[in-house]
Every structure is written in structure tokens, then in C-alpha cells.
Amino acid sequence: MACTMAGATRALEVKAAVLRIDQDALLPISRLDLKPDDMGFAGGVLATEDNQTTGTFLGMDYSLETVAVSPEEAQAALERLLGEGISLVVVMSDDATLLALADAAGDRALLLNATAPGDELRNDECRANVLHIAPSRSMKTDALAQYLMWKKWGDWVLIQGSHPEDFALADAYRRSARKFGARIVEERGFEDTGGARRTDTGYVLVQRQIPVFTQKMKRHDIVVAADEADVFAAHLPYHTWGPDLVVGSAGLRPVTWSPAHEAWGATQFQTRFEKLTRRYAREEDYQVWLALRVIGEAATRTGEADPASIRAYALGQEFTLAAFKGQPVTFRPWNGQLRQPILLSDGRVNVSVSPQDGYLHQVSPLDTLGTDAPETTCTAFTEEADR
Structure with a gap:
């Protein structure tokens, strides 16, 4: 399906896509965990509406294409999107598929990883054309x-x-x-x-x-x-x-998101999402929403919509984004990972949010979660900076 929010002018067209790779899988243990047909896509539609709210006043036109394919069809789907002039692609896939897509895209696209959790993707197997919205394991x-x-x-x-x-x-x-x-x-x-x-x-x-x-x-x-x-x-x-x-x-x-989360303005996100979809938001929906909001924020601040400009601004010190978690989120420049608080949920209430008080860091307490700069084995981002 396609979603287009047109502003009064077309000074800048910001074209993005959500590419979801659907794997064969057993049914979940609980029917409450059955995946909706619009999983992830719904978060993309909401984010495009949010982006266009600002874009209308700035003469920007945000459009979103959503594609669901099998792993065997993934690279062909990416090539089709690139052929349509869409070079900002949010990817919902496993680790191996994301790597294959990143290598196929090269410098033709910026991929935003919405679901793949592998730590190796942020270390030895990192790619300069991938920004990680999903947290690592x-x-x-x-x-x-x-x-x-x-x-x-x-x-x-x-x-x-x-x-x-x-x-x-x-x-x-x-x-x-x-x-x-x-x-x-x-x-x-x-x-x-x-x-x-x-x-x-x-x-x-x-x-x-x-x-x-x-x-x-x-x-x-x-x-x-x-x-x-x-x-x-x-x-x-x-x-x-x-x-x-x-x-x-x-x-x-x-978890990155829970339907029970209502602090720091999250209730308005929940109610808007539920009005749009008639269901609760899942982690995948939130992560796709966040990925497209990264694109929207970078396009708004730079007035550009090409992969290099979006990437450069997102990795820069000026980038921050409100994410309904009590503090702005930013990117780690050494591996392209989005810093973000993690909710601890029992399914009905949020018990806590990490990082916990007392875990200090010289840059950000959020860097106490996952791979810190001195530990990283990712070289793609430093090599890119040296060019």
C-alpha cells in the first residue's frame, strides 16, 4: 500500500519505504502475540502523518511505500524501490537479510534497521549505510x-x-x-x-x-x-x-515499547495509534515510527532528503529526537546505533525504565546499555569519517 501526505508546495519531496521481510514461523504460544497484517506499517503511517504536520509549513511532501515480501524476494523488492527513486528504506528483517540488503544497496540507499537485534551487526559486521533503530540484544x-x-x-x-x-x-x-x-x-x-x-x-x-x-x-x-x-x-x-x-x-x-506505557507524553502516541489501527502498538510499530521520525527530523533540519545528508545529520551532535521515554534519543557515531531507554514490562504495567539510577557514564547513561565506544569492533563508521 502507499501513503502520501501532500503539503501546499512541493519544494522538497521526502520519499521513504518500509520493507518488511516475512519469514515462515510457527504460531506464537499465545494468541495475544499473533502478528497483525499491518505490523510495522501502521507505525510508518503514523510517522508520515507526524512528519507531514511539520512538512506542510516548510513546503515538504512526505510519501511512504510499504512492501511485504518473502526472504527470497527481498533483494528484488529493494531494487524496485531504488528504481522508483526511494533511497530511504526502513527494513524489518532478520540479521542475515539485513546484511545482504545493505551490501546490495551500497551507497545508493540509507537503510534503517527496525528489527534485527544482532550484536555483530553493530560490531564486526557493521555497515556504514545502516542506522540501527532497534536496540541490540x-x-x-x-x-x-x-x-x-x-x-x-x-x-x-x-x-x-x-x-x-x-x-x-x-x-x-x-x-x-x-x-x-x-x-x-x-x-x-x-x-x-x-x-x-x-x-x-x-x-x-x-x-x-x-x-x-x-x-x-x-x-x-x-x-x-x-x-x-x-x-x-x-x-x-x-x-x-x-x-x-x-x-x-x-x-x-x-522492551522498546509497551501498550501500558503512558509516561512522558506516551499516552497521546498510544491514543493516536489506536485510533488509526484499532489495536495496541507493538515494539515493531514503535521502531518503524521512530525510524521514519529520524528521517523527518533530519530532513526538516537540513532541507535535504538524500541518504548522505540524512545520515550525516543523524550521526551529528545536533541531532536529538523526542521519543516519549523521558529523554531525547541520539545516535552512537561509532556504530550507528540509536541510544534509547529500555522499558521493563510485565505485560500489564511498566515496572521500571533503564538505565537505572547510579549507572554513570562520561558521555551518556544510555551508553551503559550495549556496546560502548571503547568496546566496539565496528570500523565502517570511522573509515567513512576518514574519507
Whole structure:
């Protein structure tokens, strides 16, 4: 579909797209997590309306094209967008697809990563033509670790799934534990054996399996679930052998957005989104909205809409953007990652927001989350600056 908001003049046309790569996947454990057809796209429509509100007075015309394709069709879809003169592309994909698209685009486009969480994308595999709106895994695990240490819940049992993304998430939790002084007293692995997780017999199996699986764990304060594939974590609360607190992929979760969030003006975002879509905003919607607002802010300040100008302003010291999280968001110039607070939500209320008080940093407390400048192995951005 296409969305165009035309102002009174056409002094500057700002053309953007949201390219969503739809992977084959099992149904989520809970029907409450079923993905809407307009996932991400709805955030894009709202952001385009917001951008045009300012653009109308400045003689700017914002347009948005939304495209959903399979992984096999991704590069052809990107080429078609480039052929239409659209060089600002918000990408919703996994890590591997984002890398392939970035390499195919080269300097013809600026890609804004709305969903891929891989830490390697911000380090060894970083690309100069990609800005990361989605937080890395380590930003989220650091956000949760800070809160757990503030609560003095320093002894963790880590339960990880059997999929590659689960291993990556578990590695991020291990790094966060070392970084903030937590102790992983025991690790267990949950093997995905398939099966119908949402059938009547599935409930019976879960009620029998999880308590046995969690028997005789070493003394601990908290159970940390690393289940990015959404196989078992949702079943841990109330099913463990003992009365355990569960965090991570279930229970208390680190998220960029929650329908329960209403502080710092977030209520007006929620109500406008719900009026537009008749549903609650998901993380993907918020991250696409944020990506397009980055484009809008940079275009407004520079009067330009080409990838190089948008990128340069976004990475500069003057760029800030209100994001309904209590402080403006900015980019890390060493790897193109957007700094942003992380909400800690139990699904009904926001329990806290990280970074936590007391975690100080010489530049920004937000840089206590994820890869800091002295730790980065990303060289693409420094090489670009040296040219």
C-alpha cells in the first residue's frame, strides 16, 4: 500500500519505504502475540502523518511505500524501490537479510534497521549505510541486568532454548552478568522437540514437563529465560518446581515499547495509534515510527532528503529526537546505533525504565546499555569519517 501526505508546495519531496521481510514461523504460544497484517506499517503511517504536520509549513511532501515480501524476494523488492527513486528504506528483517540488503544497496540507499537485534551487526559486521533503530540484544539484556542488580537479585539460573537466536540471546545475558557483577549459578537448556504447543494435550504436557525440568536448581534469586524463538519461556511462570520469579523472554521483559506505557507524553502516541489501527502498538510499530521520525527530523533540519545528508545529520551532535521515554534519543557515531531507554514490562504495567539510577557514564547513561565506544569492533563508521 502507499501513503502520501501532500503539503501546499512541493519544494522538497521526502520519499521513504518500509520493507518488511516475512519469514515462515510457527504460531506464537499465545494468541495475544499473533502478528497483525499491518505490523510495522501502521507505525510508518503514523510517522508520515507526524512528519507531514511539520512538512506542510516548510513546503515538504512526505510519501511512504510499504512492501511485504518473502526472504527470497527481498533483494528484488529493494531494487524496485531504488528504481522508483526511494533511497530511504526502513527494513524489518532478520540479521542475515539485513546484511545482504545493505551490501546490495551500497551507497545508493540509507537503510534503517527496525528489527534485527544482532550484536555483530553493530560490531564486526557493521555497515556504514545502516542506522540501527532497534536496540541490540545486549542493550536489552544490560537494561534488565541493571534492574536485577539494583534489586540485589544477583544469582541467576539461565535457561536457554535450542535455536541459534536463543544461543545469541543467552550469550548476551552472560556478557551482561559479567558486566554488572551478577553470577550465573546454573545453566539449563530447553530442547525444542516440536509439537502443537496450543492444543489441549499441549497444556497437559507443559504442566507436567516444566516442573520436572526445573527441579533441583541451585540456590538462586531469579530465573532468566533466553527464548527468542518463543518455544518455552511463556510457560515458565507458575509452572516451575519452586515459586520462582522469571525474567527475560517471559515475566519481566526488556522492551522498546509497551501498550501500558503512558509516561512522558506516551499516552497521546498510544491514543493516536489506536485510533488509526484499532489495536495496541507493538515494539515493531514503535521502531518503524521512530525510524521514519529520524528521517523527518533530519530532513526538516537540513532541507535535504538524500541518504548522505540524512545520515550525516543523524550521526551529528545536533541531532536529538523526542521519543516519549523521558529523554531525547541520539545516535552512537561509532556504530550507528540509536541510544534509547529500555522499558521493563510485565505485560500489564511498566515496572521500571533503564538505565537505572547510579549507572554513570562520561558521555551518556544510555551508553551503559550495549556496546560502548571503547568496546566496539565496528570500523565502517570511522573509515567513512576518514574519507
